[in-house]
Amino acid sequence: METISLVLVLLLAVVISGFIARALPIAVPLPLVQIGLGAAVASVTSDPVELSPDIFFLLFLPPLLFLDGWRIPKEGLFRDKGTILELAIGLVVVTVLGVGFLINWLVPSMPLAVAFALAAIVSPTDPVAVSAIAARVPIPKRIMHILEGESLLNDASGLVCMRFAVAAALTGAFSLFDAVGTFIWVAVGGIAIGVVVTFGITTAKNWISRRLGEETGSQILISLLIPFAAYLLAEHLHCSGILAAVAAGMSMSYAEQTGQALAVTRVRRSAVWDTVQFTLNGIIFVLLGEQLPKIVEGAAQVVQETGHRDPIWLAVYVVAINLALAALRFLWVWGSLRYTTFRKAPEGQVAVMPSWRLIAAMSVAGARGAITLAGILTLPLMLDDGTPFPARDLAIFLAAGVIIMSLIAASIGLPYFLKGLELPPEPSHQVEEDRARIASAEAAIKAIEQELHELSQGRDDVDIYAETGTRLMELYRQRIDAGLKTGEEATLVRKIDGIERKLRLAALRAERDEVYRNARARNVPDDVARKLVREIDLLEARIAG
Structure with a gap:
């Protein structure tokens, strides 16, 4: 009964967060409000929620990634595919290596494999948080499309990198050759499974509907089950459930273009998925706030084990990681845009580099959010030999700190860098x-x-x-x-x-x-x-x- 009451309180906090965010006179990202409410919930409850990593990962990530893949504008994704891939894969790899070594240097007691796992999970960006700011500070559509595409793909690449790092931490061994081969199997297999599951289920569903009629409730429930089916099948075959969920979502957008579902089904299904997205994103951040006291306590204990008695070093670590993430992102975006601009400049004309303010805006827009939190909470509780996973509480605290600080930076930096910034006109689709x-x-x-x-x-x-x-x-x-x-x-x-x-x-x-x-x-x-x-x-x- 206590668990049910706590779940209802968390859901109520998600509802209230929406009212508070809209009532505030300044643009405060909704996730920050939800984290604050979660901390308030923790102050009036006796024990924090016990989260099982595997269950948490299964319940929250597949539907969120599936919906992102389903709804992302495909035209913008393919038009800016070069820039998106550079950010989603190249920047993630650079972040894992650069920030991973930095974390290991800052906290020698944290094993290198765990540091790489933490760096991998803080690499994915979250456009949901940026969208909350964009409601009051309009972000150009093309930038939003790039951020959405980057987030969709770097969720997968970051979580896959984390998976390898955690495996290395559990086994104490890492082979680059084996990792590359495994990565190919994990990636290709996950994508293939996502595509096959979606088209297989939708084909069977349409065949049955044509013969027996369509029932709206069943159709909506099927759409809710597809991401879990793709994820579980991929994990069972030792492929990436993350990529399977993303591929299933992208395949769903093409499968739906057959137009075989009833209009009322599409209207109701869209409303249901909007609710699912709002609820899952909200619960994740409320849970973060609810877990914060326990996380801070465990992290402070780990810091003391490193020889630092003052917990202020926790803040130093968070700031240092955020500065490193921001610097790497700024340099990567600058280099990526410079390369793209010169490559696409007409022959005989001087390439015009984008304004530094645009590059800065793209950099601070890389806020971390739900995927980072969901991923870090899935760190194993124990190693294979039964000993506690090293520095787990500290890793969770640092990830939470990165989320909060990146959200604050985006809410302050985006309005400043975008104010009065002249951008090329957005392409009009009026003719089409x-x-x-x-x-x-x-x-x-x-x-x-x-x-x-x-x-x-x-x-x-x-x-x-x-x-x-x-x-x-x-x-x-x-x-x-x-x-x-x-x-x-x-x-x-x-x-x-x-x-x-x-x-x-x-x-x-x-x-x-x-x-x-x-x-x-x-x-x-x-x-x-x-x-x-x-x-x-x-x-x-x-x-x-």
Whole structure:
């Protein structure tokens, strides 16, 4: 009963954190608020939550990585693939080596393998935390796409590197040749399993739905189970469950393009996944705050074993690691952008380097978050011989310190570096959007004509069908005409569309208010009111989106 009560308290803290973050006058990342609430929860509870590393890893990471892979814009990912790969793989390897040796030098009592594991797990970045700041300090879309792509891939590369480091710490042996071969098997196998699991499950699901009909609840539950299936199968075959979850998510975005799911399934599933993402991210940071007192106590004891009596050395370690991470990231981003700029400069023209403020913004935007915390908490409790895992509490504390300090740096640094920064204009997709609207409208007109022909066969009231079809097709023809206009005419059409959108939204809100008024007055049954409100909500979401 105590455990259930504590879980409910943690969930309540996640809910309250959202209200507090929005109420604060300054842009404070939501994870920092959640960490603070977790610490408050720890102050009123007797014992901290006992976290099993394997269970924690299984419950939190697969769905988060799966959703990141599912929703990341693929166009931006492939357009900036060079920059993203340089950051997600090259920077991770440099970080593991550079910061790993630094940590081992700072804390000689921490074995080198454990230092590498810590460096590997603090290398992944978290765009969720940056998105919280971006809500008040807009970040250019292309930078966000690069950060999202980097985060998606460096989650996998960082966690895979951590896996090798932990294995070396457990066994006391490390072979570079074996590690490279294992890495290839782990990576390729994990990606292949993720792709096969997603397409296999979605193909079977679609086949059953076509024959027996589609049930929305089952479809949503299947989407929730896919990341766990991919992860567990990959781990069972000694491949990377992390990469399997990411690959499963990316495959899901392509599998869904068949459009076989019902519209109501997609709407409800999106809402469910939004809730899952918010809840899991929130619980991870609340748990970090709840674990902080215990983590600090254990870390202070380890520091004393190194010969330093003053716990202030904990802060020194955190600052030193953060400075090293920031310096490596700044130098890597500078070198990467310089190489890319000169390589892509037109022949005979001088390459123009991006502003140092842009490089600094990209550097401080590399905040650490949920993946770092989830990964560090999975450090084994014991070595193979039964002795406690060396410096585990200190490693967890340092990772937590890196998360908190990087979030603070991002919340302060991003507004400063991005303020007044002139950037190249974002590429517009208006032409592609207009072309897609015209094509879909033409397809709709053909479908209406065909359906109208079939419905009106042998009927006496053909005129009614013809009039209804003509009225509906006229709406689609207006959309086609609007998409074909250019120049000032196109500007005028878009202005009219904007005015129409505002008027229709106002009308829909009035409709909904009236439905609610009638429901309160018991003029309409509850189920009818819910049906009408849902129809209005879907229309509003379509128009407002």
